[in-house]
Amino acid sequence: MINFKGAQFPKDVILFAVWFYVRFPVSYRDLEEIMEERGVNVDHATLNRWVERYAPLIAQEAQKRKTRTGRSWRMDETYIKVKGRWCYLYRAIDKHGKTLDFMLSEARDEAAATTFFARTIGNNGWPDRVVIDKSGANAAGLENMNLLLLLSGWCWLIEVLQVKYLNNIIEQDHRFIKRITRQMKGFKAFAAAQATLAGIETAHMIRKGQLNGQGGTAFEQFKALAG
Structure with a gap:
């Protein structure tokens, strides 16, 4: 349960x-006006603090409660501007389009790809196959995962496919994220970007119907994650 103690506004607000x-x-200024029209006077700076504080916590709960995902994955990166520089949002979905995981990184290299695959496997289990683009860094990251399997004595490895048309599904999936972030016109801090993207990805998971046993409207499902 997320702690709202000390907040000056009701939890539901x-x-x-x-x-x-x-x-x-x-x-945030649009949202300030929207909230005012609903009788809530809150400035855009406070709204920003709420997103940065609560969105990552809600995203953590969503990862715990999401429905089971498949073992055939699609992985790709998209670009997000932070402090005037392009950063890389690593994302993975299964072949049915369910979100597996996401990670914002300042670098696009073997180390970042390895970290992302390790994190995604930790949250979803080992895949049978992963479809990626022609990135050598992503291929190297998966080679590192296969090396772990070999060192652990496993007799099977992750099948790595670099087939562009098979990755069309995740390229389409990026569009929801980009549509939301476009209005934000870039982020001023890396931590703020991470927090906001966690919330956006969670909203996208709810939109896909990924929360296990959660009924009601999309907002009611989002609210239930806070406990």
């Missing part, structure tokens, strides 16, 4: 504001 920001393409 905070969660609605966070949900609205990560689900729809609005700026």
Whole structure:
């Protein structure tokens, strides 16, 4: 359960504001006006603090409660501007389009790819196969995962496929994330970008129906993650 102790606004108000920001393409000043029209006077700086504080915590709960994912993966990166520089949002989905994991990185190299695959496997289990683009760094990251399997005495390895048309599904999946972040016009800090993207990915998972045993509207599912 997420602790809202000390908050100056009711829990439902905070969660609605966070949900609205990560689900729809609005700026903080747009959201300030939207909240005011609903009788809540809260400035854009406070809204920003709410997203940075609560969105990552809600995303952690979503990872715990999401439905089981498949063992055939699609992995790719998309670009996100942070402090005027392009960073890399690593993302993976299964062949049915369910979100597996995501990670924002300042680098696009073997170390970043290895970290992402290790994290995704830790949250979802080992895949049978992973489809990637022609990136040598991503291929090297998967080779490192296969090396771990060999060193552990496993007799099977992850099948690595570099087939562009098979990755069309994740390239399409990027569009939801880009549509929301486009209105934000870049992030001023890496931590703020990480927090906001965690919320956006969670909203996208809810949109896909990935939360196990959660009913109600999308906002009600989002709110339930806070306990």
